[in-house]
């Protein structure tokens with residue numbers, strides 16, 4: 001048995017019964033990236049939002065049918081998020097708040113106000129901004145630690161997952177920002193969200209674009225190849241997943257990201273030999289920088305056919 005687990009999987013090998021594509025259910029998955037990392041090496045530390053071990057992933061497989069890329073060797077990651085703690089994430093609250101404000105400014109053009117739910121709400125940064133901008137906003141988050149951080153700020157974040165959520169009314173907007181790439185059951189996530197939106201509600205998804213030029217140029221060193229990312233979407237596979245959930249695309253664009261100079265320098269240094277490391281003057285360390293290299297997708301979706309909300 002041990003030999004079977006440890007055997008090296010070759011590039012051209014086609015895998016194998018029991019491992020189906022999370023989007024199209026086809027059982028023809030090909031290993032495209034080997035990894036020495038196995039399920040037993042995983043810990044919630046590797047799932048931290050600010051984890052910077054770029055390029056470190058579980059084995060990555062590509063579906064020979066729809067092209068979706070997934071880490072088939074895990075089937076359940078929720079436990080890692082429930083116990084997750086991330087001090088650095090809390091420390092980057094300021095640039096992340098600006099980032100969420102910009103995302104909400106885009107959303108506002110499609111749905112200005114109303115009930116908003118943020119899925120995977122973290123420490124409540126988006127919800128906080130949304131409330132400021134006039135939404136009746138709340139969030140749901142599995143990490144006990146992050147929910148506590150949100151509650152310290154009196155933000156309405158429920159602890160748990162969508163299965164445990166019993167909203168008093170349906171939502172006009174549901175945001176899923178940098179979440180769908182973290183789950184092993186993306187279609188279940190989308191169906192749950194579909195059931196939570198109002199008749200004319202919208203769903204907003206942000207996720208890394210594995211089909212982007214930057215992803216192709218950096219290949220397996222791309223910063224979004226991380227242990228926590230178990231599913232990798234491009235525009236086509238994202239639209240395909242939404243289409244399967246009876247949702248249609250209204251708009252797709254590349255959002256900008258906001259970071260402090262210090263955060264960016266630290267990340268760039270990961271790619272450089274130590275003698276080339278960047279050290280920034282204090283002024284630039286704290287300055288917030290907007291970056292858009294086009295490797296993130298923001299998609300706005302609505303029900304394909306009018307929803308019957310009697311449920």
Ligand SMILES: [Zn+2]
Nearest residue numbers: 021024063066
């Ligand atoms: Zn597939």
